[in-house]
Amino acid sequence: MTDSLLTPAKALAPGLYLVSTPIGAARDITLRALDILGAADVLAAEDTRTLRHLMEIHGVALNGRQVVPYHDHNGERALPRLLADLRAGKTVAYASEAGTPLISDPGFELTRAARDEGLPVFAAPGASAVLYALTVAGLPTDRFLFAGFPPAAKAARTAFLQELAPIQATLVLFESPNRINQIFDDLVQTHGEMRQAALCRELTKRFEEVSRGTLGELRSSFAGRTVKGEVVLVIDRRAEVRASAETVEQALDHAMAHMTVKDAAAAVAEAYGMPRREVYQLALKRGNA
Numbered sequence: 001m002t003d004s005l006l007t008p009a010k011a012l013a014p015g016l017y018l019v020s021t022p023i024g025a026a027r028d029i030t031l032r033a034l035d036i037l038g039a040a041d042v043l044a045a046e047d048t049r050t051l052r053h054l055m056e057i058h059g060v061a062l063n064g065r066q067v068v069p070y071h072d073h074n075g076e077r078a079l080p081r082l083l084a085d086l087r088a089g090k091t092v093a094y095a096s097e098a099g100t101p102l103i104s105d106p107g108f109e110l111t112r113a114a115r116d117e118g119l120p121v122f123a124a125p126g127a128s129a130v131l132y133a134l135t136v137a138g139l140p141t142d143r144f145l146f147a148g149f150p151p152a153a154k155a156a157r158t159a160f161l162q163e164l165a166p167i168q169a170t171l172v173l174f175e176s177p178n179r180i181n182q183i184f185d186d187l188v189q190t191h192g193e194m195r196q197a198a199l200c201r202e203l204t205k206r207f208e209e210v211s212r213g214t215l216g217e218l219r220s221s222f223a224g225r226t227v228k229g230e231v232v233l234v235i236d237r238r239a240e241v242r243a244s245a246e247t248v249e250q251a252l253d254h255a256m257a258h259m260t261v262k263d264a265a266a267a268v269a270e271a272y273g274m275p276r277r278e279v280y281q282l283a284l285k286r287g288n289a
Contacts, residue, residue: 012039012091015120016082018107019095021050023127023230024204026057033095033124034058040093042085044068044078046106047097054095070094071106079110086119100128104148104174129203129232130172136210137170137198137234144170150183152176157183161190166273171235177201177227184219187235191215192270196236202229243272252283261287 017036022028037043037051038060045051048067055062070078085092094107101107101123114121134141145167151157164171175183180199187197193216201209207229211218215235243251248268255264265280272279 012036013120013122014086014089014091015122016086016111016114017091017093018101018111018121018123019093020100020124020126020128021054021095021098022204023098023129023132024202024208026054028127028204029054029058030124030126033126034060036091036093036124037095039091041065041090042068042082042092044070044082044092044094044110045097046071046095046101050097051095070110075106075109079113082110083113083117083119086114087117098127098129100126103128103130103146127204129174129200129230132203133172133198133200133232133234134170136200136203138212139170139196139198139234139236141170143168143237144172146172149174149176150186152179154182154186158186158190161186165191165270166238168237170237171233173233173235175231175233177229177231180222180227180231181219181224183233184215184222187215187233188219191235191238193219195238198234200232200234201227203232205229238273243274248272248274248279248282249286252279252286256283256287 017040019033019036020030021033037055043051043065045067048069051067052062068078068082070082082092094101094110096105096107099105102111111121130146134144145164147164150160150173187195193214195215197213197215197218199211199218199222211221213221251268251271252264255267259267261283262280265283266276268274269276269279
């Protein structure tokens with residue numbers, strides 16, 4: 001392990017420091033993050049009250065420094081000020097409200113602008129709801145995709161989930177607790193009810209809950225239930241099904257007996273994990289035979 005940039009603790013190299021903060025338990029802050037917060041010339045935060053409170057808990061003094069708010073709604077005003085501080089050779093620490101900056105949190109525009117100007121950017125890694133959920137969900141972690149928040153509108157959300165369904169990786173989604181019933185309905189429709197999944201709620205907090213099962217089981221378990229707190233959904237990849245040409249042809253014949261060619265091809269492609277275009281062309285040939 002190499003030495004930290006913080007040796008001694010207050011010798012910060014000029015640049016932008018992206019500071020990860022706890023997602024629940026305040027003690028999940030890292031020592032390096034506390035060193036940066038204590039030594040930076042300029043402090044910026046997605047939520048200034050949250051950062052001030054975190055610093056108070058850990059005895060990190062402001063020493064007359066202001067905390068500059070920087071979030072999605074004031075970026076145009078705050079970004080020029082923070083870039084000016086960086087150009088002047090100051091150290092700027094930016095902290096998310098909870099978790100790792102840029103992971104469904106603000107900070108991307110600031111980081112990109114600093115990089116575009118050749119200004120140094122560092123990160124103090126720490127808590128992340130994505131990694132925590134992957135750790136406790138009990139699903140494969142050799143390959144995963146973090147897809148953020150699904151769209152709120154029904155049609156857009158369905159299209160979004162359909163695009164994710166064939167991806168051979170464990171999926172991680174954030175979701176509002178108010179839309180849990182809707183997202184499970186849509187996931188069963190687009191991914192099938194037998195896909196393994198986990199709903200992770202209030203991670204690292206007092207009422208932490210991890211519910212595991214198939215999508216169908218989780219939908220039934222949470223039906224009509226009021227859910228509180230931040231929610232992370234972890235969904236297993238689709239099981240690989242290897243089918244012979246004869247099996248696919250028989251499945252198409254059966255499906256086309258009561259479905260359109262397009263719908264039959266889509267259903268068989270989904271069932272056997274095959275490209276829709278390939279199955280559709282086969283369906284057209286069998287329909288014309």
